[in-house]
Amino acid sequence: MIDAHAHVHDSAFDIDRAAMLERARLAGIESVITIGTDLAESRSAIECAAQYSFVWASVGIHPHVFNTVTSVASVAGLTEELKKMLPSSQKIVAIGECGLDYFTRDATQHITEQQKEVQKAGFLAQVALAQERSLPLIIHTRPSLDCMDAYDDMQALLQSVFASYSGAGRQHPYVILHCYMGDARVTQRFLDFPQMVFSFTGNITYKARTGGDLDRVLDMIPVERLLVETDCPYLAPVPYRGKRNEPAYATLVARHVAEMKKISYTLLEEQLQKNTQRIFPQLTY
Numbered sequence: 001m002i003d004a005h006a007h008v009h010d011s012a013f014d015i016d017r018a019a020m021l022e023r024a025r026l027a028g029i030e031s032v033i034t035i036g037t038d039l040a041e042s043r044s045a046i047e048c049a050a051q052y053s054f055v056w057a058s059v060g061i062h063p064h065v066f067n068t069v070t071s072v073a074s075v076a077g078l079t080e081e082l083k084k085m086l087p088s089s090q091k092i093v094a095i096g097e098c099g100l101d102y103f104t105r106d107a108t109q110h111i112t113e114q115q116k117e118v119q120k121a122g123f124l125a126q127v128a129l130a131q132e133r134s135l136p137l138i139i140h141t142r143p144s145l146d147c148m149d150a151y152d153d154m155q156a157l158l159q160s161v162f163a164s165y166s167g168a169g170r171q172h173p174y175v176i177l178h179c180y181m182g183d184a185r186v187t188q189r190f191l192d193f194p195q196m197v198f199s200f201t202g203n204i205t206y207k208a209r210t211g212g213d214l215d216r217v218l219d220m221i222p223v224e225r226l227l228v229e230t231d232c233p234y235l236a237p238v239p240y241r242g243k244r245n246e247p248a249y250a251t252l253v254a255r256h257v258a259e260m261k262k263i264s265y266t267l268l269e270e271q272l273q274k275n276t277q278r279i280f281p282q283l284t285y
C-alpha cells in the first residue's frame with residue numbers, strides 16, 4: 001500500500017528517519033511520496049527520495065508561500081526554480097503540493113482578495129508545469145472555517161483548466177485532492193471531472209469529521225478514485241491523535257476507509273495498489 005502524501009524529509013524525523021521508514025515497511029507500506037512545500041523543502045524531498053528506494057518525491061509550492069508574495073514576477077520566478085529541479089531526479093512523480101488555503105486560526109483574520117489572487121496565480125503556474133511534464137498534480141485545498149469557499153474556488157479553477165487543456169488527444173494528468181475534506185455538494189462536482197482523485201488522511205478518524213457527511217462522501221466516491229495518506233508528521237489518526245504521525249499509520253486510515261465503505265481491508269489494499277500504478281506510473285517497485 002502507498003502513503004500518497006507524507007513529509008518524511010521533515011526535520012521532525014531527523015532523529016529516527018531510517019527506523020521510522022522501516023516501521024512503515026513492516027506495517028505493509030510499499031511506497032511513500034514525500035511532498036515539497038517550498039523550494040528548500042522540495043530539494044530536501046528529492047534528497048530523501050535519493051536515499052531510500054521506496055520513497056518518491058513531489059515538488060511544489062504551498063499556497064501559504066504565496067501569501068507573502070506580492071508580484072506576478074515572483075510567482076513566475078518561483079515556478080521557474082521548481083522547473084529547474086525536475087531534471088535532477090528520476091524519482092519526482094508529481095507536482096505539488098499546491099492549491100488554495102483560506103484557513104486562518106483567528107476567525108477575525110481573513111485571507112485578502114489580493115492574497116487569493118496570488119495563490120491562484122501560483123497554483124495555475126504549477127498546473128501548467130504538471131501539464132507540460134505530464135505529471136500528476138497534488139492539490140492542497142483548505143477552506144475558511146465552517147464553509148467550502150476554497151473548494152468552490154478550486155472547482156471553478158479546475159473547470160477552466162480542464163476546458164482549456166489541449167493535450168493532443170491525451171488525457172489531462174491526474175489531479176489528487178489531498179487531505180480531502182469536501183462535503184457531499186462539492187464532492188459531486190469534483191466527481192464530474194474524470195481525472196480527479198480523492199485522498200484521505202488521519203482526520204477522518206476524528207469525531208468532528210466523522211460526524212459530518214463523511215459517510216455520504218465516501219459512499220459517493222468509487223474505490224478506483226481513492227488514495228490514502230498520512231500528511232505526516234501532522235494529522236495522526238486515532239489512537240495517535242496529537243502525536244507525531246508517520247507512514248505506518250496510513251494503514252489505520254485505510255482500515256477506517258474500508259469500514260466506512262463496508263469493504264474488506266484486503267480488497268481496499270488491492271485497489272489502492274492498482275490506483276497507485278495507474279495514477280503514478282513513474283513509481284516502480
Ligand SMILES: [Zn+2]
Pocket residue numbers: 097140141178179
Ligand atoms: Zn496540505
Ligand SMILES: [Zn+2]
Pocket residue numbers: 005006007035097231
Ligand atoms: Zn502536506
